[in-house]
Amino acid sequence: GAGVSQSPSNKVTEKGKDVELRCDPISGHTALYWYRQRLGQGLEFLIYFQGNSAPDKSGLPSDRFSAERTGESVSTLTIQRTQQEDSAVYLCASSLDVGRGTEAFFGQGTRLTVV
């Protein structure tokens, strides 16, 4: 596709349920990032994938959060046993990562509401 695509756009779930968020990066982009944006705040880094290298999971807030990426394509972010504090917008970004400072292109995010 022309840009980074995320689905669903909005998700309402009950506390304790598991959710899966999907990200389709720009074709050919080897790097993929997940960020979390709480209401009125900046973006917090969650996880980074680069090609076939081991992902950088240093930003994941708890073991309820996990993410996978198939090769250099789709990524899913899974939150198990959701809590109300997980309510946020989850943004995905991808980049060519051919050099330092390469521009990251963002999707429109998934707004997760845990009730």
Add this chain to the structure above:
Amino acid sequence: AQTVTQSQPEMSVQEAETVTLSCTYDTSESDYYLFWYKQPPSRQMILVIRQEAYKQQNATENRFSVNFQKAAKSFSLKISDSQLGDAAMYFCAYLSGSARQLTFGSGTQLTVLP
């Protein structure tokens, strides 16, 4: 760890006027990049301008320019001839030369008054 501070939660500007958004950062590194991103209500982050720390010349993109003061660790964004479409949340972001993820400030909500 690097931190990015945006001390202006909200700013407003009259259409066609100029506004400056402030950003300071804290780092011990010499190799890094700085960015300003715009986030309209659509939620999609859009890159406005970027600056490499090794470049002394301030970056400019049409009506957008930065004032990069490396010694002071300051990176302000100037928007000239403000337009209604400039209204959005603006985020300052830092990227270490050795890391891959961006560190963001808390944002400044810009309102453009007609």
